[in-house]
Amino acid sequence: MAYETFNEPVSDRNTVFQTVRRRAWITVAVPVAVCLYLVYTWFAFGVPQLLSKAQPERAAILATDSVAYKVHVTKLLRRDIMEVAIEGERRATYENEDLPDWVKVDGTDALVDLGQGYEIAIAGKVMEFTVPDYGTIRVTATQSGVKTELPPGPIPDWIKDDPKKFDARPTLDRRVQVTRTKIEVHNYFGGWENFWFPFHSELYGLSFSQLWAIALSNERIDPSQSNMSLIMHDFLGNPDWQHGEVFIALFETIMMAVLGTLTAAFFGLPLAFLAARNFTPSKILRFGTRRLFDFLRGIDMLIWSLIFIRAFGLGPLTGALAIAFTDTGSLGKLFSEALENIDNKQVEGVRATGASQIQRYRFGVIPQILPVFVSQVLYYLESNTRSATVIGALGAGGIGLMLVETMKTSRDWENTSYIIILTILVVIIMDQTSSWLRRKLIEGK
Template identity: 80%
Template sequence: MATDTLEPVVILDDVWRNVRRRAWITVLAPFAVVAYLVYTWFAFDVSDLLSRAQPERAAILATDSVAYKVHVTKNFRRGELEVAIEGERTATYDNAEVPDWVTLDGENAFVDLGDGYTVEIKGKTAYFDVPGYGMIETTATAKGVETRLPEGEVPDWLKDDPRKLDARPSLDKRLQVTRTKIEIHNYFGGWENFWFPFRSPLYGKSFSQLYALALSADRLDPDYSNLWFIVHEFLGNPDWQHGDVFVALFETIMMAVLGTITAALFGLPLAFLAARNFTPSQVLRFGTRRLFDFLRGIDMLIWSLIFIRAFGLGPLTGALAIAFTDTGSLGKLFSEALENIDNRQVEGVKATGASQIQRYRFGVIPQILPVFVSQVLYYLESNTRSATVIGALGAGGIGLLLVETMKTSRDWENTSYIIILTIVVVIAMDQSSSWLRRRLIEGKKSG
C-alpha cells in the first residue's frame, strides 16, 4: 500500500522537474541569443561601420550603373567648350551636333537641365539656377573659386570650398567649378554607346535600319559585307568590349566545365576505394578518406592562389583549383552513395556469371547514377559562379574583367553589364542542368 501511494508522488515530482527544466530553457535560450547579438555588435564594431557608411555614395554608384551622363565642360587651360558623353574625347559632339538642351555661343553656353534647373556659363563664371533655392554664382579665379550663395542655410547637396564648388541638387544634375574648368553633368537613363561606338557610321540607327542595311548590296566597307560589318562594329566596341567580354565568359564556362568533369572522373574511382563495402582494407579506406578531407578542406580560392603562384595566370589554374576541391567533395558523396547501394542487385548480376567490371557496370552504376548525375550537374552550376570569383584573383575569365571595371568609379555600367551576363549564364546552366537531369534520370523530355 505504501508503495502504491508513493508512485503518484514520484511521477508528479518528475513532471515538475521537467516543467522547471523547460522553463529554464525557455528563459535562457532568448537570453543567450541576445547576449550573442550584443557580443557580435561590439566584436565586429558595427557602430563604427555604420558611422563610416556612405549611403549617398552608394546611391551615386547605383545611378551610374543604370545611367550615363553628358558633360558640358569649359576648360580654361585649353580654352575649349566641349559637350561629350561621359567626358570622352572620342565621344565629343561637334558644335553643330550638340543636344538641343545645350546652346553654345562662342565661349559662352546655356544649359537647360530640365525641371527648371539651368546653368549659364559666361567667361569664367557659372550661374546655376536651382528651383526652390535660388541662383548660385561661382567664378573661377587663379587661386580657386569665389561663390555667391542665396541667403539662408547651405543645403547638404552643396559643397562650397575655396578650391572647388560641387553642387548636386539631385542625382541626375551636377555642377562642378574649379580654377581650371567648369563642368556640368546631365544624367540620362540607359547605357551610352552600348551597341556601336560614337563615331561609328552605325551609331544611332534603329533595328529596322540595321536590318535593311544588312540586306543591302551597297557596302559601307568594301572589305566586309554589311552584316559582318555590323557584327564587327558591335564586337569591337571600344567602350563595352563585347568581343572580349564574350571570350572571357566562354573561358569562365570552360573553366567550370573542365574542373567539374575532371573532379567527377577522379572522384568516382577514388570513391570505390573509400567505400566500406568495396574496399576491405581499412588502411586504404582511411588514406582515401583523408585525401578527400585534404582536398576539400582547403578552400577553392586558396588552391587557385597556390596554382597561380605555381603555373602563372590563366584559366587552367582556375580549372585545377575547381578540380582539386571538388574531387574531395564529390568523392565523399559518391563513396557514401556506394555504401548505401542494394547488394541484392549486385548479387543478381553476379549470379549470371558476370565479370567484376560487368557487376560494377550493371549492378552498381545504375544505382548511383541518380546521385552521380545530380551532384555533378549541381557542382557544375555552382562552379560557374565560383569560376567568376577565381578569375577575379587572376585566373582570367569574366571575373578578371569584372574587377577591372570596378577599379574606377566611372565604369559601373560596365560592371552591371558583366554581372547581368553572369546571372544569365548561371540561369542557363541551371535550366540546362534540370533538363539533362530529367533526360538522364527520368528518361523524359523536358516539358
C-alpha cells in the same frame, strides 16, 4: 495502498507542472540568448564604427551610375575650349552641329538647361547656377582656386564649398564642379550609353527595325563587307562595352567550370572505389585515400587558385585546376559514401551470371550510384560556374577578371552591372540545363 492511490494524482500534477515550467523557461531563454548574441556581435564586429563611416550618398551615386549615364559639358579654362561628351570620353564628343537641345554653345561660352528650372550659364571663367527655391550661385575660377558667391542664408548639404574646388549636386541627376582649370556640368539620363554601337558608328542611334532593314538590304554601307557583318563587327567591337571580349570571357569562365568539374568527377569516381569499405579490404589504402580527400577539399578553392597562379601563372588553366583539386576531394567522398550504401544483392546477381569484376561494377554497381553521380556532378558544375567567376577575379581570367577591372574606377559601374547581369543569366541557364539533363539521365524523361 490507499497512500499510493492518494499520491498518484499529486505526482502527476507535479510532473506536468515541472514540464510546463521547463518549457516556459526554454521559451524565454532561447530568445534572450539570441538577443544577447546579436548584441555581442553588434559590438564585437564593430558595427557602430562601420555605420559611422558609412557613406549612403556615395552608394546612391554608384547606384545611379550603374543604371544611368551622364553627359559632360566641360569648359577647359587653360585652352579656352568647350566640349560636350558622353561620360567625358573624347571618342564620344558631340560636334557643334549635333549638340543636344538642352545645351547652347556660343563660342567658348554655354547655356545649359538641366530642366525643372535648373540652369547654368558659363561665360569666361564665371559659372552661374540657378537653383529653384534657393537662388543663383556664382563661382569664379581664379589662379589659386575658386571664389564662390552664395545666396544669403545657411549653406545646403548638397554644396561643398572649398577654396580649391566647388561641387554642387542638388539632385542625383544634376551636378556642377568648378576648379581653377575647368568648369564641368553633369546631366544624367536613364539607360546605358552607346550600348549597341560606338558613338561615331554609322549605325548609332538606329532602331531595331532600321537595323533589320539595313541587314536585308543589298546596298552596302561598307563596300568591303556585308551589312550584317558590319552590324556584328560594330556591336562586338564596341570600345565602351567590349561585347566581344565579355562574351569570350564568359566562355572562358564556363569552360573553366566544365573542365574542372569533369576532371574532378573523372578522378573522384575511381578513387571512391579505393575509399569504400565494401570494395577495398585494405584499411591502410582506405585510410590513405580518405585522407587524400580530406586534404584536397580541406584547402579552399581560392587558396588552390593562388597556389596554381604562382606555379603556372595567370590563365583559365589555373582556375580549372583549382576547381578540379577541391572537387576531387568533395566528389570522391560523396561517391565513396554512395558506394558503401549500395545493395549487394544486385552485385551478387550479376556475379551469378559469370560476369567478370569489371562487368560486375558496370552492371551491378554503376546503375545504383548513377543517380547520385549525375546529380552531384551537375550540381557542382552549376556551383562552379559561380566559383569560376570569383577565381577569375584573382587572376585566373574569365569574366571575374573583367568584373574586377570595371570596379577599379567609379566611372564604369554600368559596365559592372552589365557583367553581373550576364553572369546571373549564365547561372540561370546552367541551372535550367542541369535540371533538364538530370531529368533525361535519371528519370528517363
